[in-house]
Amino acid sequence: MQNLMEEANRTVLSGKNDSTAVIRTSHSPVDISPLNLAVAIFVLVSFLVGTLINGLFLWVLGMKMKRTVNTLWFFHLILTYVTSSSYMPFLAVYILLGYRWVFGITMCKAINFFGSLGLFTTVLLLTIISLDRYLLIRHPVWSQCNRTVSRARRVIVGVWLASLTLSAPYLAFRETRVVENGRMVCVNNYALSSDWDDPRMEALRDRIHLTIFLVRFLLAFLIPFCAIMGFYCGMGWEMKRKKLARNRKPIRVLAAAVASFFVCWLPYHLYHASLLFQEAPSSLRLSLRVVFIIIMCFNFWVTPVLYLFVGETFQQVCKTSVLALLKKAFVDVSVVPEDDTSANDEGHPNINQSNL
Structure with a gap:
């Protein structure tokens, strides 16, 4: 929801009539458009289903699985989904009311702050997880000696602090304002000025808006995307060079998380x-x-x-419990050279392996 109401802000600043086709000004609940109603219902259903699914994942990762670096990464990744989804019920009401804000200035600031927090935390965690995988393949001995749960916790704390810092400006910029027909909107006041009609303040708002957009696009999309693609290319090269055999499930889980994030957030940045x-x-x-x-x-x-489901057939999913599937998806698995994948006579794998 962070910056979803930005178009209302542009309507106020520009005074152009073409935006009124997008933002409804009616106060009557009977004027809810079919599109707004359908989108609002979809948002609410997604929130309920997503909360149930993500709650199950958090319970399994936090209570039913051994605490490892890998489970710690994905526990906090799922936690960011829950954090950033806090805006969804408010978003549904906002859409139903014809894009009119009724929750006050405190919620206006808080919801956009948590939306931004979830965005930055998710992309930073995905980048860290990809780097962790690459180092594990490129420097397995170093990773085995230095890849500990305590150090992973410190990295995660750093990620949350960085996300808090990057999201903090929305606590200052975001505010409510009464516009045409007494309609309340939740908008960004980038100039931090109550004088909305001053041309100098309008120009300042436009410059800061552009700066904020570029920072968000670079730090929350383009740079992480390039970094993660570089790590994946490096992983592929190292696996081919070292002739590594591995359990493909965790790699595919990470690939699914990365692909879904960037595919889902591209329309956000385009908007x-x-x-x-x-x-x-x-x-x-x-x-x-x-x-x-x-x-x-x-x-x-x-x-x-x-x-x-990634890496599994539908039949396998139906025959396996959710807990077993989650353990298979998030457990640390081994990467071993292809020449060493055979077990010894007693059925034990060879010892020259590293956790992935």
């Missing part, structure tokens, strides 16, 4: 990029907004389900 250009058609903004809301809701509950 906010369109808000930077006044000449962008309102129909395009409406389409991008609906697409990114729906895809983000899918990301909340579909991505954890992928952890169960």
Whole structure:
């Protein structure tokens, strides 16, 4: 939901009539459009289903599995899904009311802050997990000596602190404002000024808006995407060079998490990029907004389900318990050279292996 109401802000600042086709000004609940009703219902259903699924994952990772570096990574990754989903019930009501904010300034700031917190934490964790996998394959001996749960906890604390720092500006920028027909909106006041009509303040808001967008796009999308792709290429090269055989399940789980994140968040960044250009058609903004809301809701509950199905046939999933599937998905598994994959005469694997 973070910056979802940005288009309302642009309507106030620009005064153009084309945005009113996107943001409804009616106060009557009977004027709820079929599209708004359908999207709001989908958001609420996704929230309920996603909360149930992610709660199950957190319970298994936190209570039923041995605490390892791998389970610690994914416990906090799932936790970020829950954190960032806190906005969904408010988003559903906001859409039903014709994009009118009724929850006050405190919730306006808090919800957007937690949405940003979930975004940055998720992408930073995915980058850290990918780096961890690469180092484990590239430097297995070093990783075995230094890859500990206590150090992983410190890294996770650093990730949360970095995300808190990057999300803090929304506690200052976000505010509520009464606009046309007494409608309340929750918008970003980038200039931190109550003078909305001053051309100098409007120009300042536009410059800061562009800066915030670029920082968010670079740090929460483009740079992590390039880094993760580099780690994957490095993993593939090292596995081929060292002729490593491995359990493919954890690698596929990570690949599913990374792919779903970037596919789901691309429309989000495209939508906010369109808000930077006044000449962008309102129909395009409406389409991008609906697409990114729906895809983000899918990301909340579909991505954890992928952890169960990726690398498994449907028949295997039906015959295996959820707990067993989760343990198989998140457990640390071994990577061994292809020449050493055979077991010895007593049925024990060879010892020159490293955990993945």
